[in-house]
Amino acid sequence: MKTMKVPEATISRLTIYSRFLEQADAKGILTVSSTDIAKNVGVTPAQVRKDLAYFGEFGTRGIGYTVKDLLKHIRKILGLTKIWNVALIGAGNLGRALAHYKGFAKRGFEIKAIFDVDPSKIGSKIGNINVYSMDELNEKVKELDLRLGIIAVPAVAAQEAAWALVKAGIKGIINFAPRSIIVDENVILRRVDLAAELEVLTYNLQECKIDA
Amino acid sequence: MKTMKVPEATISRLTIYSRFLEQADAKGILTVSSTDIAKNVGVTPAQVRKDLAYFGEFGTRGIGYTVKDLLKHIRKILGLTKIWNVALIGAGNLGRALAHYKGFAKRGFEIKAIFDVDPSKIGSKIGNINVYSMDELNEKVKELDLRLGIIAVPAVAAQEAAWALVKAGIKGIINFAPRSIIVDENVILRRVDLAAELEVLTYNLQECKIDA
DNA sequence: TAGATTGTTAATCGATTAACAATC
DNA sequence: TAGATTGTTAATCGATTAACAATC
Numbered sequence: 138m139k140t141m142k143v144p145e146a147t148i149s150r151l152t153i154y155s156r157f158l159e160q161a162d163a164k165g166i167l168t169v170s171s172t173d174i175a176k177n178v179g180v181t182p183a184q185v186r187k188d189l190a191y192f193g194e195f196g197t198r199g200i201g202y203t204v205k206d207l208l209k210h211i212r213k214i215l216g217l218t219k220i221w222n223v224a225l226i227g228a229g230n231l232g233r234a235l236a237h238y239k240g241f242a243k244r245g246f247e248i249k250a251i252f253d254v255d256p257s258k259i260g261s262k263i264g265n266i267n268v269y270s271m272d273e274l275n276e277k278v279k280e281l282d283l284r285l286g287i288i289a290v291p292a293v294a295a296q297e298a299a300w301a302l303v304k305a306g307i308k309g310i311i312n313f314a315p316r317s318i319i320v321d322e323n324v325i326l327r328r329v330d331l332a333a334e335l336e337v338l339t340y341n342l343q344e345c346k347i348d349a
Numbered sequence: 350m351k352t353m354k355v356p357e358a359t360i361s362r363l364t365i366y367s368r369f370l371e372q373a374d375a376k377g378i379l380t381v382s383s384t385d386i387a388k389n390v391g392v393t394p395a396q397v398r399k400d401l402a403y404f405g406e407f408g409t410r411g412i413g414y415t416v417k418d419l420l421k422h423i424r425k426i427l428g429l430t431k432i433w434n435v436a437l438i439g440a441g442n443l444g445r446a447l448a449h450y451k452g453f454a455k456r457g458f459e460i461k462a463i464f465d466v467d468p469s470k471i472g473s474k475i476g477n478i479n480v481y482s483m484d485e486l487n488e489k490v491k492e493l494d495l496r497l498g499i500i501a502v503p504a505v506a507a508q509e510a511a512w513a514l515v516k517a518g519i520k521g522i523i524n525f526a527p528r529s530i531i532v533d534e535n536v537i538l539r540r541v542d543l544a545a546e547l548e549v550l551t552y553n554l555q556e557c558k559i560d561a
Numbered sequence: 562t563a564g565a566t567t568g569t570t571a572a573t574c575g576a577t578t579a580a581c582a583a584t585c
Numbered sequence: 586t587a588g589a590t591t592g593t594t595a596a597t598c599g600a601t602t603a604a605c606a607a608t609c
Contacts (some may be wrong), residue, residue, distance in 0.1 A: 144600060148552050152545040156527050160504075170566060178529045182566090183602055190568060198567040199609035215548045216555035223547070234446025235543070240527055244544045285550055292372075309550035315368050315452055317390045325553045327546050331447070332456045333364040334539050335435070336427045338497055338521035340360050341537045343428035356576060382590065394590090395578055402592060410591040411585035 147188045151211050153178045154185065158208040170201035220245050222282050224307060226298045227289035228253040228261075228268050231313060235289055236263045249281045254294070271301060278305040285309045292316040299326075359400045363423050365390050366397065370420040382413035432457050434494050436519065438510040439501035440465040440473075440480050443525055447501055448475045461493045466506070483513060490517040497521045504528040511538075 157177045161169055171182040171189075189195055195210050196202045212218060223241070225232055225248045235241075236248055251268045253259060259270045269277055277283065286302040288295055288310060295314035302310055309325045312318055315333070320326050369389045373381055383394040383401075401407055407422050408414045424430060435453070437444055437460045447453075448460055463480045465471060471482045481489055489495065498514040500507055500522060507526035514522055521537045524530055527545070532538050 142599090145549070146600075148549050149545060151552075152542065152548045153529065153540075156504075156542075157529065160528065172566085179531070181602065183604090184600095186566090186568065187601075194568065196567050197609060198607065199565050201566065214552065216551035217548065221547070221551055230446050230449035230451075234442050234449075237442035237446075238543065239442075240544045241547070244548070246544065246547050284554070285547060292368075309547075309554050311546050311550065316372065317365065317369065319391075325550050327549060328365075329541065329543070329546055330364065330368075331450065331541070332452045332458065333361065334523050334541055335433070335453070335458050335497060335521075336364045336429065336456070337357070337360050337539060338523065338537050339428035339433055340363075340426065342496070342521050354575090358576075384590085393578065395580090396576095398590090398592065399577075406592065408591050409585060410583065411589050413590065 141191070143191045147191060148215070150178070150180065150184070150188050151215060154188070155208060155211045155215070158204055158211070162204050162208060166204055168201045169204055169207075171196070173201070217245050220247055221284050222247050222249045223285045223287060224249070224274070224278060224283040224302065224305075225251045225266075225287045225289060226253070226271075226302065227251075227291075227294075228255065228258045228263060229289065229291075232289040233263050235287060235313075236266055246285070248287070249283060250277045252277075271298075274301055275305045278307065283307065286311070288312045288314055288318075290314055353403070355403045359403060360427070362390070362392065362396070362400050363427060366400070367420060367423045367427070370416055370423070374416050374420060378416055380413045381416055381419075383408070385413070429457050432459055433496050434459055434461045435497045435499060436461070436486070436490060436495040436514065436517075437463045437478075437499045437501060438465075438483075438514065439463075439506075440467070440470045440475060441501065441503075444501040445475050447499060447525075448478055458497070460499070461495060462489045464489075483510075486513055487517045490519065495519065498523070500524045500526055500530075502526055 154174055157174055171185040174185045175182040192214050195207050223246050225236060228251050232251060236251060241248060248266055251263055251266050252271050252274055253268055254271055258268050261268050286307040288298045290298050292314045295312060295316045296318045299310060299312065299318045299320050303320050303324055310320060312326060312328050315330050366386055369386055383397040386397045387394040404426050407419050435458050437448060440463050444463060448463060453460060460478055463475055463478050464483050464486055465480055466483055470480050473480050498519040500510045502510050504526045507524060507528045508530045511522060511530045511532050515532050515536055522532060524538060524540045527542050
């Protein structure tokens with residue numbers, strides 16, 4: 138293994154491999170080959186081995202990978218060995234759903250506080266998470282050790298929410314609002330545009346004339 | 350313009366460009382340059398022009414692009430000139446949120462029916478959308494002209510939901526469950542893994558030692 | 562040992578960027 | 586005309602794939 142720049146796509150795939158490994162582990166499978174992983178997640182075996190090779194040698198030639206070991210290594214690589222506390226901005230429909238979503242906690246992400254500008258929501262609870270005023274963001278980030286931010290506000294409010302998060306010291310943000318936002322360059326920003334996913338489908342469907 | 354394979358990434362960027370153009374149009378801006386677009390969405394101007402060049406010549410040298418025209422062209426390219434009816438599988442928290450999410454309807458995607466296996470949910474409504482039994486999927490797909498499917502069920506049920514959608518004739522599917530699924534090769538499948546997005550953040554945060 | 566599978570290199574493939582003639 | 590900006594080509598960059606020696 139030589140140290141070199143790891144493609145972003147490799148990181149995304151590592152999370153996908155880890156999903157498969159969790160399933161395999163749950164089924165009691167002890168060992169998997171790169172081909173097993175590849176078949177399940179829809180990539181080539183070479184791709185799997187290359188992705189892992191950026192970080193070390195985790196397998197045994199002739200045998201494959203020990204499921205539990207590889208899972209542990211990938212979790213370490215992704216920084217998932219501890220709990221990450223999350224600030225959620227926006228207590229609307231999407232925000233409420235994300236607050237309830239079990240998949241986060243299952244992977245070590247805990248939404249510890251929700252923030253909104255709507256006075257009728259401030260002071261309420263979603264599940265057992267408090268909804269605070271945006272004015273309390275700085276304070277709560279420190280108090281609750283919030284490290285990540287999720288923006289689930291309307292498009293017009295997205296940039297402001299991002300600035301507030303950055304100002305409060307949050308270094309990793311996911312933006313669910315359908316608008317491009319900018320942040321300091323030492324902050325990691327990812328965009329999830331739900332409608333955009335559907336739009337890629339419609340492009341492909343009409344392209345293939347399936348729909349003509 | 351020569352006809353050649355269009356990268357998937359180009360399609361995703363077109364949706365992002367269209368978001369910016371909508372904002373610009375709302376502000377009354379008549380013309381934008383590739384540099385304007387690029388700055389806003391975080392790519393290079395050459396990238397913008399290349400992406401558009403796959404589909405035609407939409408600009409005027411020395412001037413730029415007419416906002417309304419370019420928006421219309423991109424919508425046409427993406428197949429957004431008509432309404433797409435959507436089947437949503439799963440009436441849990443995530444499903445409920447997606448059912449309420451305004452961003453879909455705003456872009457011509459209408460969730461017309463929700464399906465679940467839970468008898469306590471079947472027959473109820475989420476917003477004004479009926480929740481049906483999975484047994485009714487085939488029938489409703491025809492009756493309501495459903496073209497796209499969204500899978501928002503637990504991981505263990507995802508593959509079964511996918512098969513049901515494919516069997517019902519759905520040709521484009523978005524999978525929100527954190528599990529890889531397979532579909533017929535004439536079906537377009539996209540995966541949205543919410544926790545995976547956070548995991549890419551945590552990788553980057555520990556990588557940069559911001560967090561050491 | 563023979564069969565299987567890794568880790569790694571080199572070759573291929575594809576996407577992005579830079580540059581510039583065309584032209585408004 | 587001079588300045589601006591497109592459309593497009595060629596060059597660069599990066600990621601994927603194929604192949605195979607290493608080795609269990």
